[in-house]
Amino acid sequence: MALLRVCGSSIFAFIIWSLIKRLCAPKSPLAHIRGPQKEHWLKGNYHRIFQDGLRYNLDLVQQYGGALTVYALLGQKQLYISDPLALHHIIVKEQHVYEETDMFIMGNRLIFGEGLIATLGEQHRKQRKMLNPVFSLANMRDLLPVIQPIADQLRTILNAKIPADGSVVEVNLLPWLSRGALEYICQAALGHSFDTLDPTKENEYIEAIRTLAPTTLRLIFLRPFIPMIVRRFSLYWRNKMMDWMPSDALKNLRHVVNVMDTASKKIFAEKRAALENEGFIGIAGNRMQGKDIMSIMLRANASSSNDDRLTDSELLGQMNTIIFAGFETTTSAICRILWILAERQDVQARLRSAIRKAKQDYADAQGLSSPWEDVELPYDTLMGLPYLDAIVRETLRVYPPTSLLSRTARQASVLPLHQPIRSASGEMISSVHVPENTTLIISILASNHNKEIWGEDASKWRPERWLSPSGERLHLGDVESNSTTSASLGVKNGIKYPGVYGLMMTFLGGGRACIGFKFAEMEIKQVLTTLLPRIHFALPASTDRNGHVKEIYWKMNGLQVPVVRPPAGDNVTAQVPLDLRKVCEHDFVAN
Ligand code: HEM
Ligand SMILES: *[C@@H]1O[C@H](CO)[C@@H](O)[C@H](O)[C@H]1NC(C)=O
Ligand SMILES: *[C@@H]1O[C@H](CO)[C@@H](O)[C@H](O)[C@H]1NC(C)=O
Ligand SMILES: *[C@@H]1O[C@H](CO)[C@@H](O)[C@H](O)[C@H]1NC(C)=O
Numbered sequence: 001m002a003l004l005r006v007c008g009s010s011i012f013a014f015i016i017w018s019l020i021k022r023l024c025a026p027k028s029p030l031a032h033i034r035g036p037q038k039e040h041w042l043k044g045n046y047h048r049i050f051q052d053g054l055r056y057n058l059d060l061v062q063q064y065g066g067a068l069t070v071y072a073l074l075g076q077k078q079l080y081i082s083d084p085l086a087l088h089h090i091i092v093k094e095q096h097v098y099e100e101t102d103m104f105i106m107g108n109r110l111i112f113g114e115g116l117i118a119t120l121g122e123q124h125r126k127q128r129k130m131l132n133p134v135f136s137l138a139n140m141r142d143l144l145p146v147i148q149p150i151a152d153q154l155r156t157i158l159n160a161k162i163p164a165d166g167s168v169v170e171v172n173l174l175p176w177l178s179r180g181a182l183e184y185i186c187q188a189a190l191g192h193s194f195d196t197l198d199p200t201k202e203n204e205y206i207e208a209i210r211t212l213a214p215t216t217l218r219l220i221f222l223r224p225f226i227p228m229i230v231r232r233f234s235l236y237w238r239n240k241m242m243d244w245m246p247s248d249a250l251k252n253l254r255h256v257v258n259v260m261d262t263a264s265k266k267i268f269a270e271k272r273a274a275l276e277n278e279g280f281i282g283i284a285g286n287r288m289q290g291k292d293i294m295s296i297m298l299r300a301n302a303s304s305s306n307d308d309r310l311t312d313s314e315l316l317g318q319m320n321t322i323i324f325a326g327f328e329t330t331t332s333a334i335c336r337i338l339w340i341l342a343e344r345q346d347v348q349a350r351l352r353s354a355i356r357k358a359k360q361d362y363a364d365a366q367g368l369s370s371p372w373e374d375v376e377l378p379y380d381t382l383m384g385l386p387y388l389d390a391i392v393r394e395t396l397r398v399y400p401p402t403s404l405l406s407r408t409a410r411q412a413s414v415l416p417l418h419q420p421i422r423s424a425s426g427e428m429i430s431s432v433h434v435p436e437n438t439t440l441i442i443s444i445l446a447s448n449h450n451k452e453i454w455g456e457d458a459s460k461w462r463p464e465r466w467l468s469p470s471g472e473r474l475h476l477g478d479v480e481s482n483s484t485t486s487a488s489l490g491v492k493n494g495i496k497y498p499g500v501y502g503l504m505m506t507f508l509g510g511g512r513a514c515i516g517f518k519f520a521e522m523e524i525k526q527v528l529t530t531l532l533p534r535i536h537f538a539l540p541a542s543t544d545r546n547g548h549v550k551e552i553y554w555k556m557n558g559l560q561v562p563v564v565r566p567p568a569g570d571n572v573t574a575q576v577p578l579d580l581r582k583v584c585e586h587d588f589v590a591n
């Protein structure tokens with residue numbers, strides 16, 4: 001107990017010390033950058049930005065422009081950036097200056113080990129070099145048919161709940177899509193099935209990963225202390241502190257980390273043994289046949305030059321990292337699309353018809369006799385479907401699953417702005433001096449809603465903006481955007497966002513862009529083209545005892561969280577209840 005008090009009071013002392021340091025600090029060089037007033041002595045503006053903050057974030061940028069200051073925890077001033085040129089500097093040109101924060105890197109290292117999201121600089125670059133080829137187009141093409149059974153299983157499970165007589169059943173899709181996404185990522189990353197979609201088979205590893213995000217979210221207010229604790233205390237004392245801290249969430253987190261660690265070591269050992277025994281084929285009877293990320297990584301390690309090799313702990317770290325990074329985000333994206341399709345019956349019918357046409361055409365061309373609903377489209381056909389692509393892009397643009405990221409300036413620097421901002425003294429300025437150690441928030445959300453690029457209706461969900469008038473796909477900016485289309489999108493002087501996906505920041509860009517974005521895109525499209533031919537989605541229509549209908553509302557808490565609004569729901573529990581029924585002929589549009 002004595003130590004508990006020591007711990008508690010050292011954190012308290014740290015808070016006081018930070019406050020005093022801030023009060024005594026000379027006038028901040030960021031003082032002339034405008035931004036909202038501090039709204040809480042401890043939370044600053046963070047509670048507004050990170051809790052149900054969609055409107056708040058967009059209003060900030062509307063009022064102050066592409067660079068502004070906000071108050072973080074303990075009144076610290078941070079920069080909030082959505083200007084395209086400034087972002088180009090942060091994530092591409094000067095990415096060595098604007099690194100992930102200590103808090104993020106050290107926190108991740110404690111939880112996941114030495115994976116991609118826990119390393120910086122040269123070590124990170126080396127890991128990316130080895131992992132990038134794993135997500136190549138060629139590997140995605142190979143993977144697609146191998147992971148189709150997961151989408152089929154998801155459809156079978158949902159179908160089994162739907163009445164045969166054509167009536168409607170309400171199903172909360174979130175747990176099923178989340179299990180599906182986890183199964184996808186486990187099979188693709190590890191070539192290992194945990195039977196995630198079979199709820200009778202609980203698995204400790206899967207449970208651990210599923211509780212990780214909610215647990216760390218409960219501990220979010222401890223995160224600022226991680227760098228200090230890691231620097232000043234050894235692993236032994238950190239473990240002791242965990243024992244003494246009166247926090248269930250913290251104990252739970254330690255349990256989760258231990259389970260992940262043990263399970264991933266076991267899988268890793270199996271993989272390596274299989275690789276050595278079976279000549280690089282993978283575990284016998286495994287559907288992936290060595291095409292999974294782990295096998296590819298082990299092979300790459302075996303063949304690359306000494307300098308490029310990763311240590312065991314780095315390879316192990318990738319496994320936990322990739323699974324964690326790959327499942328919540330994709331689940332959120334698929335749920336959001338199905339919810340939109342449920343709301344927009346016209347869009348759902350048009351998309352279903354487009355899928356039917358594509359599958360029928362492919363079946364005809366190949367001479368297939370299976371029902372069109374079960375036809376599996378090859379990678380390039382699936383990725384090339386214009387309307388499906390427009391819907392996926394537009395959803396990921398307007399509602400990016402990860403909306404806000406943070407970086408810290410390792411040295412003083414200057415950020416040029418594409419669009420000048422008005423300073424506190426009223427003059428227009430076109431660059432911002434960033435002091436050393438400033439934390440910056442990258443607003444993916446505000447970038448994707450930039451009216452200069454997307455027009456006045458930037459915040460409106462309108463998939464047609466990705467299509468030509470005759471319904472063909474506009475190839476916008478994936479590599480180099482076409483001058484005619486970019487002009488029509490209002491990109492001036494060749495300025496555009498440095499994102500890897502369209503003109504969007506959804507998957508970031510530069511050396512730390514999302515490594516799995518092609519995988520995510522493929523998974524989303526495969527799930528949609530598998531479910532929609534047989535299942536019709538609608539908003540929940542039944543009323544509860546008091547006559548209230550469930551209304552789904554998405555909170556933007558950094559991540560997107562769907563809840564049911566009061567009075568029919570509790571406004572807190574994440575869920576996506578939709579009405580499901582069998583598809584019938586009037587669920588299509590005439591072609
Ligand atoms: C719709 C789904 C997804 C979205 C919106 C998304 C978004 C992002 C974003 C914004 C980052 C940058 C984070 C930062 O720099 O702080 C990122 C990084 C990352 N993502 Fe994704 N992601 C998605 C799916 C996936 C999938 C399916 C995988 C794995 C197969 C994956 C693996 C990763 C990894 C490993 C990183 C860290 C990269 C690095 O630091 O080098 N993501 N993702
Ligand atoms: C990678 O290769 C090195 C050198 O052959 C080896 O020592 C190391 O154990 C390998 N790592 C893994 C995870 O196989
Ligand atoms: C920035 O942070 C580093 C490490 O935390 C510290 O050594 C350095 O003194 C800080 N610089 C300034 C100007 O506060
Ligand atoms: C630009 O787009 C137009 C219309 O989609 C297309 O006809 C043209 O070939 C494209 N030009 C280039 C250079 O890609």
Ligand SMILES: *[C@@H]1O[C@H](CO)[C@@H](O)[C@H](O)[C@H]1NC(C)=O
Nearest residue numbers: 051052555565566567571572
């Ligand atoms: C639901 O929660 C949000 C915060 O997440 C709050 O602002 C809102 O007022 C709540 N709505 C109701 C009806 O309780």
